[in-house]
Amino acid sequence: MNIKISNSEQETISLGTEFASQINLGEVIGFSGNLGSGKTHFIKGICEYFKVVDSVNSPTFLIVNEYSAVKDNFFFEVYHFDLYRIKNHNEIVNLGLDNYFKNNAVVLIEWIENADNLIIPDKLIKFSYGVNENERLIEFL
Amino acid sequence: MKILAIETSCDETSVSVLQDKKILSNIISSQLFHSEWGGVVPEIASREHIKNISIVCEEAIKTSGISKDEIELVCATSTPGLIGALLVGYSFAKSFALAKNIPFVPVNHIQAHLYSVFIENDFRFPFLGLIVSGGHTLLIQVDDFFKHKILGTTLDDAAGEAFDKGAKILGLGYPGGPIIDKLAKRGNKNFHSFPISKTESEFDFSFSGVKTSLLNYWNKQNKNSEQESVIKDVAASYQETISEMLFRKTIKAAEKFDIKTIGISGGVSANSRLREKFNSLSKSGYNILFPSLQYTIDNAAMIGFTGYLKFMNSENKNYFSTESFKEKPLARIEIKNF
Numbered sequence: 001m002n003i004k005i006s007n008s009e010q011e012t013i014s015l016g017t018e019f020a021s022q023i024n025l026g027e028v029i030g031f032s033g034n035l036g037s038g039k040t041h042f043i044k045g046i047c048e049y050f051k052v053v054d055s056v057n058s059p060t061f062l063i064v065n066e067y068s069a070v071k072d073n074f075f076f077e078v079y080h081f082d083l084y085r086i087k088n089h090n091e092i093v094n095l096g097l098d099n100y101f102k103n104n105a106v107v108l109i110e111w112i113e114n115a116d117n118l119i120i121p122d123k124l125i126k127f128s129y130g131v132n133e134n135e136r137l138i139e140f141l
Numbered sequence: 142m143k144i145l146a147i148e149t150s151c152d153e154t155s156v157s158v159l160q161d162k163k164i165l166s167n168i169i170s171s172q173l174f175h176s177e178w179g180g181v182v183p184e185i186a187s188r189e190h191i192k193n194i195s196i197v198c199e200e201a202i203k204t205s206g207i208s209k210d211e212i213e214l215v216c217a218t219s220t221p222g223l224i225g226a227l228l229v230g231y232s233f234a235k236s237f238a239l240a241k242n243i244p245f246v247p248v249n250h251i252q253a254h255l256y257s258v259f260i261e262n263d264f265r266f267p268f269l270g271l272i273v274s275g276g277h278t279l280l281i282q283v284d285d286f287f288k289h290k291i292l293g294t295t296l297d298d299a300a301g302e303a304f305d306k307g308a309k310i311l312g313l314g315y316p317g318g319p320i321i322d323k324l325a326k327r328g329n330k331n332f333h334s335f336p337i338s339k340t341e342s343e344f345d346f347s348f349s350g351v352k353t354s355l356l357n358y359w360n361k362q363n364k365n366s367e368q369e370s371v372i373k374d375v376a377a378s379y380q381e382t383i384s385e386m387l388f389r390k391t392i393k394a395a396e397k398f399d400i401k402t403i404g405i406s407g408g409v410s411a412n413s414r415l416r417e418k419f420n421s422l423s424k425s426g427y428n429i430l431f432p433s434l435q436y437t438i439d440n441a442a443m444i445g446f447t448g449y450l451k452f453m454n455s456e457n458k459n460y461f462s463t464e465s466f467k468e469k470p471l472a473r474i475e476i477k478n479f
Binding site: 057059061062063065087095096133 | 224225295296472
């Protein structure tokens with residue numbers, strides 16, 4: 001287990017960019033942690049690494065944002081999910097996630113804990129508040 | 142011209158019937174099924190739309206007083222939204238148009254919010270559109286029909302989301318916007334000053350900072366008795382900060398581009414403090430336009446209204462009998478082609 005500490009939004013973004021080099025195409029990455037713990041900023045960092053030009057913002061209401069990404073001249077899609085509003089199993093099943101889990105895409109899922117173990121991510125990152133006001137603990141599982 | 146319009150971009154299934162710009166019916170699933178299902182938050186799932194669409198459509202046609210054989214134009218939301226959800230309404234609308242051999246107009250959901258301010262007001266150009274909802278925060282300059290330029294958007298949370306998550310942090314429940322609005326009426330908006338976020342680009346918005354600031358502040362007020370006594374003041378201060386950020390940037394753009402008409406739409410445009418702030422500008426020679434509440438939330442009436450405008454302002458109407466059927470729905474907003 002590996003824990004990193006961030007002391008600002010900018011640092012969280014940088015940690016995301018750093019982490020992104022370990023992501024393989026076709027992977028599903030889960031993000032858990034409370035409101036304001038840094039998930040969306042971390043994902044902004046990942047998207048920076050993949051040269052996403054679309055604006056990367058919170059998909060809480062829309063459930064998923066789609067971005068065009070590129071790495072090593074290979075173009076692919078990044079699907080940025082947010083399960084914050086998900087209330088039950090039925091909603092997870094009916095989201096039609098099968099349309100998004102593909103070999104040539106990267107799937108990032110915020111609030112993975114709301115999926116009730118129906119989605120098993122390839123990598124899981126846990127966010128929590130630190131002792132100081134702007135401190136965040138980012139745990140790579 | 143009699144129009145059938147369909148909206149299924151997010152949670153709501155909505156169908157509307159119009160006669161030109163006049164709305165004859167506007168049925169929204171969560172309201173239609175209110176009594177039946179106890180007014181719960183709609184299910185989040187594309188497949189829910191499949192269950193709803195025929196029922197909502199039938200109800201919209203029945204309420205409008207016209208027969209479905211009289212429909213001459215079909216409109217549907219094409220972008221942005223949850224792709225599986227969009228596809229349901231889009232395919233339904235296209236099939237309807239194809240079967241009746243009438244034109245089909247794909248409509249951008251954001252543009253529909255933008256023009257919704259004219260459903261009950263006369264057209265005025267140029268104007269600035271501020272679209273504020275759970276999923277979107279956009280500032281758009283409109284020089285004429287379908288001549289748009291996106292000036293700014295949110296870099297993180299949407300305005301409606303900021304209200305919703307703020308309410309969650311304060312333990313106020315759902316839907317957060319209306320609850321905060323109501324509570325804030327009895328509170329002191331100057332009780333606490335939350336930070337106004339700065340953005341690199343002058344017309345972009347950012348709300349995650351104020352959300353985190355609320356979280357930190359609230360966690361410090363850890364005694365329940367203390368929280369109880371100040372919650373309405375905190376809600377009022379939080380609401381003040383969000384509405385001030387929206388107001389300030391919009392005014393800055395209005396001054397910079399010398400635009401005297403401002404239209405505010407989307408679910409958050411129902412917020413009473415935001416309305417109060419913008420309405421105060423009427424004294425300084427601005428025309429401030431809001432849609433009435435039924436057109437602020439996601440609804441098909443604005444889709445039909447905008448589809449009709451798009452059709453009427455198009456030089457090549459034939460496009461909508463042929464090429465438009467080949468257009469595909471798109472999940473994201475294409476800022477370049479907006």
